[in-house]
Amino acid sequence: MSDELKRGLEGVLVAESELSHVDGEVGKLVYRGYDIEDLARGASYEEVLYLLWHGSLPTREELDAFAADLAAERTVDDDVLDTVRTLAEADERPMAALRTATSMLSAYDPDGNVDEGDDGPTETARRQGRRITAKVPTVLAAFERARQGEDPVAPDPDLSYAGNFLYMLTGTEPDAVSEETFDMALTLHADHGLNASTFTAMVIGSTLADVYSGVTGGIGALSGSLHGGANQDVMQVLHEIDDSEKDPVSWVKDAREDGRRIPGFGHRVYKVKDPRANILQEKLRDLSESSGDTKWLDYTTAIEEYLTDEGLLEKGIAPNVDFYSGSVYDSLGIPVDMYTPIFAMSRAGGWIAHMVEYQADNRLIRPRARYTGPESAELVPIDER
Known part of the structure; x- marks a missing residue:
């Protein structure tokens, strides 16, 4: 039995599954063999x-x-x-x-x-x-x-x-565009x-x-904030940009100089652009054309192009699904704090x-933890502590 510590179980195989597969190197997601x-x-x-x-x-x-x-x-x-x-x-x-x-x-x-x-x-x-x-x-x-x-x-x-x-x-x-877009988002x-x-x-x-x-x-x-909710963070940034009346590229430059991370970029698995982001970017374009309001499409596209030119993709930091899903949900009239529940x-x-x-082939999941506490401790009666 290995005593190698793998924090967060990163890289540890714990099961086999036929349901979905993520290839983060090429940006591919499949459900039971079907491309997303x-x-x-x-x-x-x-x-x-x-x-x-x-x-x-x-x-x-x-x-x-x-x-x-x-x-x-x-x-x-x-x-x-x-x-x-x-x-x-x-x-x-x-x-x-x-x-x-x-x-x-x-x-x-x-x-x-x-x-x-x-x-x-x-x-x-x-x-x-x-x-x-x-x-x-x-x-x-x-x-x-x-x-x-x-x-x-x-x-x-x-x-x-x-x-x-x-x-x-x-x-x-x-309408048909909204229904089709939301259906796609659910599938993704x-x-x-x-x-x-x-x-x-x-x-x-x-x-x-x-x-x-x-x-x-x-x-x-x-x-938890480290799992769901990133699309809320993206929308909050987009609203902040809009309220600042700066163009999105200038705002992002200033934010990065202040040490702020731009939400919606980077993923634990994907090293290239999330394939789901491509699809939602396309649907955001459809929704924007249907409504005549292209503001969020313009902002997100400008930010992606700027950060791409800055070389983030070369470092394996690319747009993930959350970068565009928030804009899609906003275009559908969905409140920001409902994004994660929809997820x-x-x-x-x-x-x-x-x-x-x-x-169907069950085995109780029971990992171990390495004990790092004291080797021995003397129990002192409560009235003497």
């Missing part, structure tokens, strides 16, 4: 969920049945919605509210809080996972509307997963190897805990897939 660009442009988020959960892309008949089953689970119990409203009134953070509501959903699951149904643990996990995935958008939209003093909008089973969320958020059916965030939140969900799953526990844990891990809404499908996959 092909999936984002040619498949819906529902198709991607089916692929992750069942191992292959669905036929038309399979997709229709799967999407209908998913849509049928969108309604959330009134008790959960009351809790969501209470959390909004208490000014709770969106990720914390989502974590609480997701855990609460298990109390209303027809399968109950069980590890295994009559047809086995895998099918029980998939059913529960389908309900979680279907209900999270309803919870998030209801939370945001409650913060605005508005009643929740009931889900529409005739709309797509992406279209229904935007409808529940705004009360208006989205659905899975990404053993990142911190996925590994958290998988560790929880390895104990044979239920899917609700794993997804709740994944949300908790994603809420969780998409990534829940990946967490569930990893839990199901790992439990």
Whole structure:
């Protein structure tokens, strides 16, 4: 047994997976062998969920049945919605509210809080996972509307997963460009190897805990500033640039001279531009042309070109998915502090897939830590300390 310390488990292989693969050297992401660009442009988020959960892309008949089953689970119990409203009134953070509501959903699951149904643990996990995935958008939209003093909008089973969320958020059916863009964003965030939140969900799953526990844990891990939230930081920078009335390149030059890091650049895995950033940059262009407002597109493009000319790409520091996703969400009218919850809404499908996959050949995940405390200590009675 090796005693080599690998902080953060960096470079340590802990599992095998057929779900997704990230090649950071060339900027490639695949789900079950399919290139992310092909999936984002040619498949819906529902198709991607089916692929992750069942191992292959669905036929038309399979997709229709799967999407209908998913849509049928969108309604959330009134008790959960009351809790969501209470959390909004208490000014709770969106990720914390989502974590609480997701855990609460298990109390209303027809399968109950069980590890295994009559047809086995895998099918029980998939059913529960389908309900979680279907209900999270309803919870998030209801939370945001409650913060605005508005009643929740009931889900529409005739709309797509992406279209229904935007409808529940705004009360208006989205146009085709907005729906397609948001669907793509969900696909791009659905899975990404053993990142911190996925590994958290998988560790929880390895104990044979239920899917609700794993997804709740994944949300908790994603809420940390070192994992989710970088797209919020990007938008805050863009607003700061806009408020300063400087051109973006001058602002970035001054920021770097002051020692500030520009968010949305650099990635733990990618050494070149994140392939998801390319797709979202393209969709931001579509949204900008559709609305006639190109401000965020102009800013982000100028910043990327400047930092590229400065040689950051040569150092392996390139735009990641967060550099463009924030601008896309802003163009869709989504509040900044809802960006990470939307990330969780998409990534829940990946967490569930990893839990199901790992439990099929389960081994409890139990690493070691090197003890660095005292070798011996004498216990002194409490009255003599």
